[in-house]
Every structure is written in C-alpha cells, then in structure tokens.
Amino acid sequence: MTEYQTIDSDEAVYRDGTIKLHNEAGFEGMRRAGRLAAEILDEVATMIEPGIATSAIDDRVREMTFDGGAVPATLGYRGYTHSCCISVNHVICHGIPSEKTLKDGDIVNVDVTPLLDGWHGDTSRMYFVGEVPLKAKRLVDVTYECLMLGIEAARPGARLGDIGAVIEQHARQHRYGVVREFCGHGVGRLFHDAPEVIHAGRAGIGPLLKPGMFFTIEPMINLGRPHAKMLSDGWTAVTRDKSLSAQFEHSIAITETGCEIFTESPKGLHRPPYA
Numbered sequence: 001m002t003e004y005q006t007i008d009s010d011e012a013v014y015r016d017g018t019i020k021l022h023n024e025a026g027f028e029g030m031r032r033a034g035r036l037a038a039e040i041l042d043e044v045a046t047m048i049e050p051g052i053a054t055s056a057i058d059d060r061v062r063e064m065t066f067d068g069g070a071v072p073a074t075l076g077y078r079g080y081t082h083s084c085c086i087s088v089n090h091v092i093c094h095g096i097p098s099e100k101t102l103k104d105g106d107i108v109n110v111d112v113t114p115l116l117d118g119w120h121g122d123t124s125r126m127y128f129v130g131e132v133p134l135k136a137k138r139l140v141d142v143t144y145e146c147l148m149l150g151i152e153a154a155r156p157g158a159r160l161g162d163i164g165a166v167i168e169q170h171a172r173q174h175r176y177g178v179v180r181e182f183c184g185h186g187v188g189r190l191f192h193d194a195p196e197v198i199h200a201g202r203a204g205i206g207p208l209l210k211p212g213m214f215f216t217i218e219p220m221i222n223l224g225r226p227h228a229k230m231l232s233d234g235w236t237a238v239t240r241d242k243s244l245s246a247q248f249e250h251s252i253a254i255t256e257t258g259c260e261i262f263t264e265s266p267k268g269l270h271r272p273p274y275a
Contacts, residue, residue, distance in 0.1 A: 002195075002207040013189045020188060021212035026119075027253060027260070030188065030214060033121030034251055034262025036068045036114045041125045042267045045274040048127040050104045054086040058097035061112055070114035073122075073191050080235065085111040085124075092220050092228050092237040092245045093182055104130035107140060109247045113191065120191050122216050123263035124249040128272040135223065136244055142174050143221040143246040144271040150199070150217045151252060154259040160195055160206030167219050168200035177226030179245070182237065184216040187251050209254050214262075218249030 005018040013020060022030075040061055047057055062083035065072045072083035087095035087109040088102065095109075102108060111124035126140045149170055150163045171178045184197030195207050199219040224243030231238060239245050248271070251262045264270075 004210060006212070015190055015193055017194050019186065019194050019207060019213060021210060022188060022214055022253070023212070026188060026212075026214070029117060029119035030121065030251065030253065030262045033070070033114060033116040033119040034123065035121070035266065036065070036070055036116055037112050037121030037123045037251075038263045038265050039068070040064045040112050040114065041110060041123060042265055042269050044110050044125075045127065045269050048102065048108065048129055050130050051101050053099050053101050054088070054095075054097040055099055057086060057110060058082050058084055061110070065112070065114045068114060068116065070116035073113040073115040073120055077191070083112075087111070087245070087247070089244055090239045090242050092179055092222070092239060093247060094235045094237055096233060096235055102129045105132055105136075106130075107132060107136050107244060107246060111247075111249065115191075118189055120187050120189075120251075121263055122187050122191070122249065122251045124218065124247055125269075126246050126248060126272055127274070138174075139176065139221065139223050139244055140246045140272060142171065142176060143219060144248050146170050146199070146219045146221060147217060147248040147250065150219065151250065151259060151261065154209060154217065154252060154254060156209055156211050156254055156256065156258075158209045159204055160197065160209065161201045162203045163217060164198045164201040165203035171219070171221050177222040177224060179220035179222060179226050179228055181228045182220055184218045184249070186213075186215045188214040211254050211256050213254040214251065216249055216251050218247060220245060220247045
C-alpha cells in the first residue's frame with residue numbers, strides 16, 4: 001500500500017519509500033532550483049557545435065551552478081566526478097563528459113541537477129550538432145512529445161500508470177522503443193526518492209497523484225528496440241542494438257488543479273533546433 005508523508009520544508013527527510021507531499025515553501029525552493037537548472041541548459045544551447053569537447057560543456061555547467069549559489073548534485077554522487085551527464089547518439093543516459101568532441105550530425109542530451117538551498121532542480125534537454133539526419137530529428141521530436149503528453153496526464157486524482165501509458169502509446173505509434181531499465185523519480189530535498197515513474201505500462205494503476213508531490217518525468221526513447229546495456233565504467237547506458245536514443249526531462253509538481261513544471265526554459269528553448 002502506498003504511504004504518503006506531509007513534510008515541512010525544513011523537516012529532515014529520508015528515502016524511506018514514502019511519497020512526500022510538500023508545502024508552499026517547498027514549491028518556492030523547487031522553483032528557484034528548477035529555474036537555475038533551466039538557465040544552465042539555455043546557456044548550453046549556445047555552446048553546442050561540431051568540435052566542442054563534452055568536458056568543456058561540463059566545465060561551463062559547473063561554473064554556472066556555483067555562480068548561481070548552488071552545487072552540482074552529481075559531483076561526488078556515488079563516486080561520480082562530473083557536474084552533469086552528457087549522452088551522445090546511442091547513449092541512453094549517464095554519459096560521462098570527456099575530451100571527446102561532438103561532430104556534425106550528433107544528437108546530444110545534457111542532464112543537469114543544481115542543488116540550491118537544499119532543493120534539486122533536475123532536468124535534461126536534447127541538442128542538435130550541426131546538420132542532423134531527418135530520422136534523428138523525428139526521434140527527438142517524438143521524445144519531446146512523449147514528455148509533454150506525460151506531463152499533461154499528471155494531475156490530481158490520476159494514477160502514476162496513466163503517465164507511462166500515454167508515453168508508451170505515443171512512442172509505439174512511431175515504432176520506437178521505450179526504455180524501462182531507467183525511470184523518473186521523486187525529487188525535492190532528496191535527489192532520488194519515491195515514487196519511481198516508469199515510462200510505460202497500463203493506465204489506472206499505481207499510486208494516486210496528490211497535490212504536493214514532486215517528481216521527474218524523463219522518457220528515454222530508442223529509434224530501435226528498447227533494450228539497454230551498461231558499459232564497463234558502471235555509469236554509461238547504451239542501446240543494445242546501437243540505435244539512436246533521445247531523452248527530455250522536467251521536474252514537476254502536482255497542484256490542486258493540474259501540475260507545475262519547475263524546469264521550463266525561461267528563453268523558450270524547449271526543443272531543438274534552438275534559434
């Protein structure tokens with residue numbers, strides 16, 4: 001049975017399996033963290049071009065995070081030594097920044113999580129590098145549509161399964177694979193918390209969505225089959241069939257009337273190509 005916990009913004013919280021319900025102070029904390037995260041990804045849009053090393057993007061993310069009064073939540077997380085994850089082409093998620101450079105035709109996901117005043121603003125966005133093939137553009141478009149359909153389904157009184165069902169239905173209409181090995185998650189004072197947000201499944205099942213819930217929706221959609229495998233570095237997940245993969249992520253809250261997106265771009269840079 002699902003357990004919910006109403007918490008104050010200054011109350012100690014633990015990853016104990018309960019779904020946290022937050023007050024207005026929590027909403028304000030997440031708005032600030034989410035805006036900083038979105039501003040960082042807006043800046044990244046100005047950097048993406050053939051020849052840039054992913055480590056340079058990571059450096060800028062770290063600089064902006066600290067300048068914003070926050071710290072990168074990934075830095076030191078379970079031994080991770082970078083300030084963001086950068087996943088290129090067939091990398092599904094958790095790609096590690098390096099001196100490897102981007103090339104014309106790549107598609108790239110940059111995933112950032114500034115920790116600002118105790119709150120995690122978790123978001124990711126796709127980028128095009130130069131001239132991108134039509135099939136890659138279509139995958140990215142559909143993945144963004146999956147994210148927004150999932151957000152549209154997130155409202156009080158709905159079930160968590162409603163989100164995954166609508167995402168999977170839309171992806172399958174285009175014969176894309178929906179990754180199940182990785183999912184969205186509760187977020188707030190904790191980086192990863194209950195509930196797990198699976199991006200596939202049946203409508204009408206799972207925990208009831210209640211006002212005050214904070215979580216991410218972050219569908220990972222493959223051009224080919226849905227299966228993932230881990231590389232030997234222990235972080236990088238790639239498609240088993242080496243097909244392209246795309247992902248978008250927002251941190252959201254359930255409100256009394258619907259949902260609020262904490263990580264929306266202030267500049268309107270929602271999906272590529274970015275002007």
